[in-house]
Amino acid sequence: MLSSRRKTLENRKLGRSDIEVSVLALGCWPLGGGTGWGDEDERESIATIHAALDHGINFFDTAEAYNDGRSEEIVGKALADRRDRAVIGTKIGPSYTEPSVLRQYCEASLSRLQTDYIDLYMVHWPITTHSVADSFAVLDDLQREGKIRAIGISNFGVRQLTEALQTGVQLDANQLCYSLLSRAIEFEILPMCQEHCISVTAYMPLMQGLLADKYRTIDEVPPFRARTRHFSGDRPGARHGGPGAEVEVFAALDAVRSIAQELGEPMANVALAWLMSKPGVTSVLAGARRPDQIERNVKVTSLVLESEVIERLDQVTDALKQVLGSNADYWQEGENSRSR
């Protein structure tokens, strides 16, 4: 008979920085609406951010690219009079890290966020078109000037991480896709981050609803959510062209569902608790757009899975892990993979 325990929402240290972030963060991509998200009510988004703070979530993840800057604007508006209680992470697109424009993009984010410092400034995807060293030198300058508290990266593979580390800049976080259905980083990237004391912050922890048991068959998954390498490359909008792993995905989901049922917990709770148990994971970025979703997700952080449950979850998702392999880019593969 499987069992679980309860604990309170904890904070964890971000890399080697002096920043403490809540283990559950608010993923702010949906805020502001836009492609795939539909219309968004600004008052509700702001209420969601306030509810998060009130429930002990201090870490807010956004990006200049999210809904053309609207996500940053809403985060800025919501936190303007409570900035000292929040840790804001935002990201810059790799092409904008070209040294002649990087500073201008950083200033634009600062302005949308209504703040004079960004706690964690991340390079959203690896840089391929110009010198990594030159870009990180500007980030280093911005950190010295106090405009950035910590420098992070996102979606960087082992080779790119090595290159970034060689610049000598202190990296405090690597934001990566990680969930029971997306375990590529376990092969090499997660151990390397641990070795260098770089926090992993996990995005798409519920695999856009699949691990919340929203979809029982492939036909139920909306096209916008079926573009990753988990699904056939024939699906609308897919860019990877590969065979996908649909049989393994739904077999893994069936097995996770039955473990969750045995525990008497919703599948989403088990999926989030599994991630929070993984060494090297500092924070889990779960999306929410309404205050009641915050309440529901915060309850999850109290769930502690016994090691026996974690091992069972590892086992039942291993076949999928092996098929999808070590490529941390779940949208593109082969020569087109952006994470190397």
Ligand SMILES: NC(=O)c1ccc[n+]([C@@H]2O[C@H](COP(=O)([O-])OP(=O)(O)OC[C@H]3O[C@@H](n4cnc5c(N)ncnc54)[C@H](OP(=O)(O)O)[C@@H]3O)[C@@H](O)[C@H]2O)c1
């Ligand atoms: N660095 C990067 O390249 C990158 C890429 C992607 C995401 N991110 C970050 O990661 C954050 C999270 O990613 P995500 O929102 O795509 O993925 P996610 O958290 O895996 O999925 C969010 C979706 O799952 C459903 N959901 C969430 N909690 C639920 C619950 N307790 N019960 C039932 N359904 C639930 C909701 O679907 P419905 O909307 O249908 O209710 C929600 O939209 C983003 O907001 C963003 O900040 C970063």
